[in-house]
Amino acid sequence: MSIDFSHFDLSAAAFGEPVIELRGVSRVFGTQTVLRDISLTVQRGETLAVIGESGCGKSVMLKIMMKMLEPSHGDVDWFGKALRQRSERDIHRDRLKFGYLFQSAALFDSMTVFENVAFGLRHNTGMSDSQITQIVHERLRDVGLPQSASDKKPAELSGGMKKRVGLARALALNPEIVLYDEPTTGLDPIMTDIINELILRTCERQPVTSIVVTHEMSTVRKVADRVVMLYPLSRLQPDEPQIVFVGTAAEAFSSSDPRVSQFVHGQARERLQELAAA
Amino acid sequence: MASVPALKPTNTLVHQLGQTVVEMTVAVGDLALFGAQVVRLILTGLPRRGVMTQTFYEIGVRSIPVVGVTGLFIGMVLAIQAYDQFHFLHMETKLGAAINASLVRELGPTLAAVMLAGRVGSAMAAELGTMRVTEQIDALKALGANPIQYLVVPRFLACFLLIPLLTAIADAIGILGGWMIGSQVLGIDSFYWWLHSKEFIAIYDVQCGLTKSFFFGGAIALVSCYQGFHCGAGAEGVGQASTRSFVWSFIAILVLDFFLGVFQSGLYYVLWPDPVSLF
Ligand SMILES: Nc1ncnc2c1ncn2[C@@H]1O[C@H](COP(=O)(O)OP(=O)(O)OP(=O)(O)O)[C@@H](O)[C@H]1O
């Protein structure tokens, strides 16, 4: 079998080549439509922030991008090739280029912190134990966890620590594309900034592409090249697009669309009444 | 999972029955596909050694006590229960043969499997269900592991290979338990006890019993892992998956026992047309 490596030729990997593309993706759970006709292209090397209120489908969209959920309609492309047309083995190989930070951290609770971070390395590389130990400790240091944490089980960690272990695990394999689901939720302001810096540093290691779902405007300001805002379908007309904003962070903060400006400036106005009425 | 065609919500008995039949058919089909996937993955390569040994230890070694107790009591109860009839016929010395035959052919494999469906099957369903609910199964995928290969293959192999071994242990302890009651409490002569057992029980009986337990082991693993993988949301979903895995494993054991029993008896008469009589 010949393998096409042309996508990963670094000289061709300049900014602008599509890495993940959603084409007309919809997702339905039971009777509830969560995503409707989403089309979005993520370019190589960019950092895309996804914002939108709780429950609008950000996590679902991220999982569809990663092929952990199937879209009900529409197609997902990785590196310009539709997932539908790929074999399972092909998908499996390309998936290793992705790192995914779960909103809930999703640590393996039967394993120690060390084993969690080491999992991808052990499972997919032939590295020796000492190499793995070195990488794991480096990753844990990057996210500000002391060496003493590495023998603990996830149940013994605080929420913010779990998040950081999840982040260390997502970055362990040096992925080309990192999907962060709320990397800083539940962290204190200092730790939030440390993680922001970590995301930035990871992005600088070209050609890393990042997609960051976040509610933290400091993260958006600091890391995002481009911002996408999703809106809950329940408050849209059937013909309105669900992506209500695409643009740079600066444009998002100066947007005249009330849906966007209220969100980025954190003003509720009459939303509580609306939410209760819905 | 294949989707169940939505029927009109007309709630008559016939509709409910129809819906149930459709759902069951889909579930059985799904389970078969799941099993085929597991077998295919076993053929393409096994998970790391550490993963396998841990599962084998948990399922095999840690089940020895419950299986031993199960066997012991079946043997002892059979001796107590059957003694009166044999005594009435003045054939006490053949009690051992009857007990040992039913243990080896039927009760040992079936009851050991039921016990293990409770101890091992429910635990597997709950464990995998919790992993599903807390997104750990998604995390396995994200880290480049195939969840079926990583989670189901070791459990399937452990159940398939070790439940027959555990059954053999249950049989042996059951035979000892029956003999203990028979010779020590009921005062039956040990020499004739073993002599009649030896005459009456053929290797074929032992083979039949152990063959069944391979099937039981495979069924317990597939049903339980399937329930875990298709677990509903939250603690409630995990609880349901665990209960269901036991109920469906139990049903699978009974159904398999029936059909394998029919098959094995048929085979016996083909191989040895003159049956050996107990009396
Ligand atoms: N597995 C699932 N089964 C059924 N419904 C689901 C499932 N996953 C998500 N949903 C529904 O999809 C909607 C969007 O969920 P999602 O987790 O994507 O929200 P979100 O935008 O990430 O919100 P938050 O910011 O709070 O994380 C929710 O209404 C949720 O009820």
Ligand SMILES: [Mg+2]
């Ligand atoms: Mg979310």
